[in-house]
Every structure is written in C-alpha cells, then in structure tokens.
Amino acid sequence: MSLSCDACALSGICLPSNLSVAEITVLEANIHTGVKINKGDAIYTAGERFTGLYAVKSGSFKSVIATSQGDEQIVGFHMPGELLGFDGFDSSHANTTVALETAMVCKVPEDSLEFLCNNVKGVSTHVHKMVASDVRAHNSALLLIAQKTAEERIVCFLKNVSDRFKKRGFSGSDFSLSMPRGDIANFLGMAPETVSRLFARLEDEEIVRFNRREVHIINEAEMSNRACGHGNALANKAQANRAQANKALAANA
Amino acid sequence: MSLSCDACALSGICLPSNLSVAEITVLEANIHTGVKINKGDAIYTAGERFTGLYAVKSGSFKSVIATSQGDEQIVGFHMPGELLGFDGFDSSHANTTVALETAMVCKVPEDSLEFLCNNVKGVSTHVHKMVASDVRAHNSALLLIAQKTAEERIVCFLKNVSDRFKKRGFSGSDFSLSMPRGDIANFLGMAPETVSRLFARLEDEEIVRFNRREVHIINEAEMSNRACGHGNALANKAQANRAQANKALAANA
C-alpha cells in the first residue's frame, strides 16, 4: 500500500516542486507513506502528543476543537495534497482530526521533519509555505463567518471546495462533498436547516444543482457574484413565493 | 533605544526560556531590537514581501485582511511578547499589521531566523510553539464567532485580553483596551452598537465597569460563567440546544 512519492499524483503539491530523484529518495526514507485511516477514525486527538505532520494522500478530513461545554467547532476540512498537524507543533495537539471517508495519509515524523528541513533544500521553506497557507485559510474562514451573510458563506464555501478540487486537477464544477450538511453548518457557524434552505434556494435560482452530496455548479459567474456580497435582493421574496407555492401544492394533495 | 534581550522584561515569553548568556548574545547580534512604530503605521502591509518575523516589545497591534469589496476583517490583536508575521511565511504577507498605539518591536530578519533556528538550540522549537499558538488562537476565534452569542463573545474577548495581561505580570482586572469599539466589533463579527449595548449591560449587572477604554472587572466568577454560555435563562437554553445538536454531530463522526 506504500506508494512512492515520485509516483504520487500529489508531488508538487505536498512536496517542494523541484526535488531531484536523489532527494526524493532521502525524503521517502524518512516518511511513512500510505497509512490508511478508516472513516470516522482520528489521525490524532486533542491533547495527544505531537509526533509529526501528515500529508493527505486521498480522502478527506475535518479538524475539530471542543469547548469545555462539550460543543464542537470544526475549524477546517482537509483535502488531498494538504499538510496538517500544525496545531500541535509545540508539543500536543489542540484539534482532533477525523477522516470523513476512508483515507490515506503520509506521516512525516517529528525527527524526520527536522532532519529533512536541514538536509533537503526547499523542505524547510515548503513547510513555511504550508504554515502560511494554514494561517491564511483560518483568516479567511474568520472573515467569512464574521462578516458574511449565510448565503455568502455557503457560496464562498462551495467556491472554496471547487477551487481546491480544480487545483488538484479535478472538475471544479462537478464534485462530491465528503461531509454531511451538519458539518458544513457547524463549520460555517449556522444551523443545518439554514444550509438546507440555502442549497434549495441556489437550486431554485439554477445556480447550483444538488443531488445528495453531489454538487454541480451551473452558473459560476453568479456564484462569484454572490460570494462577493452582491446577493439577490429579491432572494427573500423568491423564498416567500416558493413557500407559498409549496403550501398550495400541499393543499391540493 | 535598543534594549538588550536579557534585560527585556519579555525574555522567557518571546524567547526560549533557558538560553545561556552566550546564546542570547548570538541572538541579539542577529535581530534588530527596539524598532519604533508610530500609532496607525503598519509594520507590513498585505502583499508586501516577507522579510522576517516581529516580536512585540511594547504597544499593541491589529492584523487586518481585506476583501475585494473593500471591507476589512481584523484577524487578531497582538500584545507584548507575541510573535507575528507568520501569515507571510512563504513569501508575501496576507495581512496588514498596524500599530494601535505607538509601539516597539524587535525584528528577526528572514536569514537570521534560519541561522538562529539552526544554531541556537530551542529557537526552532520556540518558533514552532509560536506557530502552534497562532493556529490555536485562530481556532478559538473561529469557535467564538461561529457558535457563541454576542454576549459570550464579548465576555470571552475581555477574559482573553485579561489573561494575556496577567500572563505578562500586569493586572488582569484593571487594564486598558488599546483598540476602539469598532475594532472589537469587527474582530468579533458584530455591529459596534452591539458592543456598546453589551458593555452597558455588563455595567448594569455590575460585572465589569468601563470608563472609556479602561476596564475594571468586578465579578470575575460571573465573567467565567458567562463565557461558558451560562448567561441569562434564554441564552442558557439556546446553548443547551446547540450543545445537543453538536453532540449528535460528534456521535456521527
């Protein structure tokens, strides 16, 4: 089950892009490739000692923090090619990171990480890159939740996922969400019902089509438009009309 | 204006705690201490090339990201002893970081940083520590905004600031906020009016006393209580429901 790094479709995303074959060999000798994680299982849990970073090879993950009250907050979703584990960089993890579907990861153990940073040029800066992009992802999530309406959050979320698929060579307009509605809602700071309603609205307006977790983006331009806060002022009205239509329909039935 | 690191009140916070005098000397030779930043001036702006990390010596800062629409989101406040600049770790900054009051920073230039990480034991792990705490701070900010009511956010924010003062040897019950109401509101994802109203409420209930930007915490126990979502009866109920929803969420994970 161990796939070598140079054969991996993700090299260039999870690795510095300009490594020699010799360097990749050194690298491979220091990491554990092809570690399988079953759906629902955690790579690491909050409080656990930091033992290394992980690169997602396939499948996807969510990172969750918990409050003392027992409620949880999803702080990020992780897709193939992404590096995770920075939350524990100083000794122990603050998050619990769980597989949303059966997944494959490569582990870079703590000491190997140090060795690689010092001996393979580019690794150190690559790690920095990943740290920075992690920080940036958190920042934009903050912006999203703090300033945007529920619709904007949903649209931005879909666009974000779409972009990440695109970046990895998959279709950006047809893809499948690996997480349930409740997880999306939690991540975006809203009720699951609101996610449902807004998905329905986007369908009504023929911007996106949903089929369970399948997503098909029809009108990407309008998506971008809405992500920027130029939402449809009539959206509410449309919603009201639809509700009325449904009521009439129910009455007939 | 250049204060040596071993005389600095913050060593042990911004530095690894167990350095020898010799090591501190090496360190000092590689960083710029005592750089003054005037109120309102930026240490770095979004898009600017990364040239190093900064340690806050005195004063305070806000980090801001901007959307294409021109609205801004404050993603963090920085107090003395804190390290900042990770958002640009991979080449250019995503944030603009501005002084809220006249401040003093030490700069660790990019190449010195690398040198120090490789030659002074503890620096590398200290940087990791700082990265991790940066990540954690963003995570808890996310939790705060995504799941908490406006009152809980305000209370948590005040407690957070209080804790940071305490950590640095200042009073945790009497301190001064360096940012205007609008900045607090922006950071917490609410309207400035809401901040005002909730401050007023906390005064009415004799939990905190405000005088312009001066803060005097009267009833710390009640603060902690409210930070955890045990506000008034209604807030309590809402929280309980949400906790339950999240528990369900956790169960399916």
Place this chain on the structure above:
DNA sequence: CGCCACGTTGAATTCTCTCAACACTAGTGG
C-alpha cells in the same frame, strides 16, 4: 471654540435560529 472621530441609545426591521414534523436512503434482520 468648533470640528471630528468615537461612543451611546432608541426603534424598527430582518435574518437566522429553534422547534417540530416529515421525507429519503442505506443498512439490518426477520
């Protein structure tokens, strides 16, 4: 002294949540 940024307060509106019921799907066991 008057200006301007900052802060407070009120009233109405609106968005999102909560509560509650129902629909759909997949997996289980009779």
Place this chain on the structure above:
DNA sequence: CCACTAGTGTTGAGAGAATTCAACGTGGCG
C-alpha cells in the same frame, strides 16, 4: 424480499437576537 430503524436531509412557522438606520452625547485636538 420487505419492513424497520437510524441517520441524514428538507420544509414550515414562529420567535428572538442582532443589525440597520438615525439621532444624539462626548472628549480630544487643531
């Protein structure tokens, strides 16, 4: 093979929290 259940998702109606809009204080500073 089909009922049954649990998990997941959808929809409706009402309630409530927070926003918006607007007017009004207040303090620092030229």
